[in-house]
Amino acid sequence: MIAAWGVEDVRAAEKAAMADLPDGELMARAAKGLAKVLEARISDVPEARVVGLVGSGGNGGDTLFALARLARADERRELLAGIAAVLVSDRGAHEAGLATAREAGVDVVDLSGGADDALDAACDLVAEADVLVDGITGIGGSPGWSDSVAGRCRALFDATDDEAYVVAVDLPSGADPAGLVLDSEGVWADETVTFGVAKPVHLLGTAPRCGLLTLVDIGLEMATAPVAETLDHDDVAALWPVPGPDDDKYSRGVLGVVAGGESYTGAPVLAVTAAVAAGAGMVRYLGPPTPTGLVRATVPEAVHGTGRVQAWTVGPGLDASVAEDDDADEGDVRQVTTAREALDSGLPCVVDAGALDLLDGQRPRAGARTLLTPHAGELARLLSRVEDAEITREDVTADPVGHARRAANALHATVLLKGSTTYVVPPEVSGLPVRVSSDAPAWLATAGSGDVLAGLAGMLLAAGLDPYDAGGVAATVHGLAGHEANSGGPVRALDVAHALPRTITALLRHAAS
Ligand SMILES: NC(=O)C1=CN([C@@H]2O[C@H](COP(=O)(O)OP(=O)(O)OC[C@H]3O[C@@H](n4cnc5c(N)ncnc54)[C@H](O)[C@@H]3O)[C@@H](O)[C@H]2O)[C@@H](O)CC1
Ligand SMILES: Nc1ncnc2c1ncn2[C@@H]1O[C@H](COP(=O)(O)OP(=O)(O)O)[C@@H](O)[C@H]1O
Ligand SMILES: [K+]
DSSP states (O other): EEEEHHHHHHHHHHHHHHHHOTTHHHHHHHHHHHHHHHHHHHTTTTOOOEEEEEEEHHHHHHHHHHHHHHHHHHHHHOOOOOEEEEEEOOTOOOHHHHHHHHTTEEEEEEOOOHHHHHHHHHHHHHHHHSSSESSSTTTOOOOOOEEEEEEHEEEEEEEOOOTTTEESSSOOTTTTTSSSOOOSSOOEEEEEEEEEEHHHHHHHHTTGGOOEEEEEEOOHHHHHHHHOEEEOOOHHHSSSSSTTTOHHHHHHEEEEOOOOOSSHHHHHHHHHHHHTTOOOOOEEEEHHHHHHHHHHHHHHTTEEOOOSEEEEEOOTTOOOOGGGOOOOOOOOOOHHHHHHHHHHOOOOOOEHHHHHTTTTTSSSSSSOOEEEBBHHHHHHHHHHHHHHSSOOOOHHHHSHHHHHHHOOOOOTTTTEEEESSSSEOOOGGGOEEEEEOOOOOOOOOSTTTTHHHHHHHHHHTTTOOOOOHHHHHHHHHHEEEEEEEESEEEEEEEEHHHHHHHEEEHHHHHHHH
16 A cells, blocks of 8 residues: 655654654655665666756755765765756755755756856756756645746756656655646656655656655654555455355345446446456346347346345446437336436445436435446536536546545545546545555546446445445556556457456465465
């Protein structure tokens, strides 16, 4: 599990640690860890050139102390061709860090005051750099470049060689430390070396700009709960419902699927296939004749018609608008009624696609376990209805966690918001961290892959997981199955469903070894 704490909590933990440590010890630990990573990254680069971009705060301090360590370590070996620091801020740089770097022989170019020749010299340096260390802002930074440094920073990053390895100190400068503002100008790093614990910027929608995440232990003890977390393979394996000798198909969980209609016939096949492939005790399909015929033909393990179920997946390929259409097919209209009955039941429910259009608020039975699985457009539509306001898809993508949280609070449900980063957001009152998966291949952006996810998540609810765990596990396993189906190339949704058994077996074997 990688967990991330908010900036205020990190600062409080740093303060508590500093109270028991000599002055400067925490920054010394950070700089030592950073220097070790830098040494490892340049170990096979002959005559490497390392350039640090240094802001006015603690982030620049870390960078200066780390460059000083590198310079001192190289005094005898003389393997490096140059170590330089570019001070980008008009407010100077961390005093002790700068003095230490100068003493150790680090070349310093100071851009404060804005002289053009200094900027030209700095651009020449970064153009030659094999490793660029981004120490402009850390957790004290606001998203984007502040006006006073924007021109310099743009010029420096424009001059950077594409081949240079960019190491961000604590976080990529310009990225929102809270991970909420996604489109701010700033650094995209190959690697981010962070200190103590991860911060939201490393896990939320800003994660792609952090590159590889490396954590340096500086001895922080966190007294609060994390705000975000990413499940690793062992976490998923530990949560996966593995049957025991006393289990039968009913105790493993019967999933009811209300999906599709006379026009949308593929979604039920995909959702039912996924639930069966993921190991449901039994899957019961409810639907009109054409999709029923297709499910019978393609998934012989499924049963049909009403009967016992322990959880529902409702909505893939469901067209809720037929209820208002006098010319609609009778079977399709009945399917909407069946979907409403599932939503009105007190049973755990994955509410996907068309079934989201049937919700205006909380499900009628208080306490019914509910996992909503919208993409950004569906969440915008749902929230617009629930809040009686105009909320667009763009609003949701600009602040995915905030919007998912509002829906979770209003509907007393966990919201799994789909996209290149998938967020599982429980209602605020739970106090649980947002779960984030961002490792899925972009090839999963293909019609029907959401239907597979809905079947998979429903199977987990039927097996007894709560919506929060079912959502987190389903999102991670879905992404892994996307890789497993065809690593590095196109995948069709049905192949993702068929890859589930192999994916789950690999997870369980890895955890057992
Ligand atoms: N406090 C501590 O005990 C420790 C702090 N550490 C380092 O210190 C960092 C935090 O230091 P600070 O609180 O000084 O803050 P930062 O170093 O993150 O940055 C603050 C400075 O950047 C400038 N700034 C803010 N937003 C900007 C923007 N958008 N564009 C350009 N400049 C901007 C501000 O003028 C301010 O002076 C951490 O991220 C970490 O790297 C580590 O050494 C670990 C220990
Ligand atoms: N760029 C992307 N990278 C990784 N996964 C993605 C990306 N875009 C979408 N996905 C995933 O693909 C699935 C698409 O689901 P959805 O939009 O409901 O499609 P459909 O309704 O056609 O099945 C979701 O699980 C989503 O998280
Ligand atoms: K940084």
